[in-house]
Amino acid sequence: MNVFEYPLPVTTVDAALLTLRGERLHVALHRRENIPEQGKLALPGGVIHIDEDVDTDAAVLRVLQQKTGFIPRYIEQLRVFSGKRDNRWDWSVSVAYIALVPLADLEAAGKGVFHFYDVDDLPVDLAFDHRRIIAAAVERVRNKSAYSTLPCALLPEQFTLTQLQKTYEAVLQVKLDKANFRRRIDAMGCVIPTGEFQSGMQRPAKFYRFENVMVFNKAL
């Protein structure tokens, strides 16, 4: 049977762009200006440009660059969501991605189209199946964070060990033991002193930076 007997589904890329704000995970959403689902909140996304995108990874980076003004610190494929999920195209495929970015990077980029929403307290008016995509993204990030350096992608370039612990605690939604946490971070061997100190403190804390490699370890 000839492949071209079948109409092609529209294939898009969408990103659950996550950041930490007030020690809680937030996701970037914008209000849709056009039909369908006009006025509803949606993830940044777009169609693939087969003439310029090498693959779907390149497509989602292009879309994020265009819509938010920057490339996120960390990005990975989540999974495909498909079927009649969008009444504009009827049957469509979304290749969904997880992107992590420090809040400071977002504020520096300064494109005002996106607003941030607490992932554990989302508004009701989300477009399409974006609530499902966000839920799957948050579950993946929380699962991976328990045994990897993934939360480092939410921190600024330089951070203190207290900031690092607070970041893990915010993502994992647990309180961690300080001594145990520092032992595990040492064991990962990817958080390195920068030689600088946090200013304006009575007992200045050392600044650290993160070697940009994902390290997997036993659960924290």
Added chain:
Amino acid sequence: MNVFEYPLPVTTVDAALLTLRGERLHVALHRRENIPEQGKLALPGGVIHIDEDVDTDAAVLRVLQQKTGFIPRYIEQLRVFSGKRDNRWDWSVSVAYIALVPLADLEAAGKGVFHFYDVDDLPVDLAFDHRRIIAAAVERVRNKSAYSTLPCALLPEQFTLTQLQKTYEAVLQVKLDKANFRRRIDAMGCVIPTGEFQSGMQRPAKFYRFENVMVFNKAL
């Protein structure tokens, strides 16, 4: 910019159908009869039928049913492979799946189109990017098997604890301690005696069956 200004990529589903044979992981491949890559070995796959498939999961199950004659014991989305990976369609998207099936089910289905190849000793003439898809599928299965009941999907309905241990050892490529292994399996609580015994043995071994739920645990 209008979405329809862009030509749509062809989106297909492909399955890395894995089984155990002679205590080694094997993948199902068939020789392509048509151009392009005529005569090369390929995974079972096909285009989405948007008029009948609810989503890509349904599409891959339909393709496997049509091409192999059965529904696999276990299936999960692996990830998307995309770009200029196929000179017939130029830019395409493959939603790749991992499927696990006991060898006996395959033999009972009896469609002779597919042949099984050791995943650690693949032939050189694989079509498209199917070598990459198989490598990613095998890596995922081995990683998950260390801390889940995933390998049970490779066993027949009834099995002995010795068969179960040999299956884990074959997938993980390690030798496991018998007492430790049995303790961990007990702790998972999802392998249940059937009340039957293996026949033709001097000391008949108990048969067990697997409750069809994936259980995650600490590494074996």
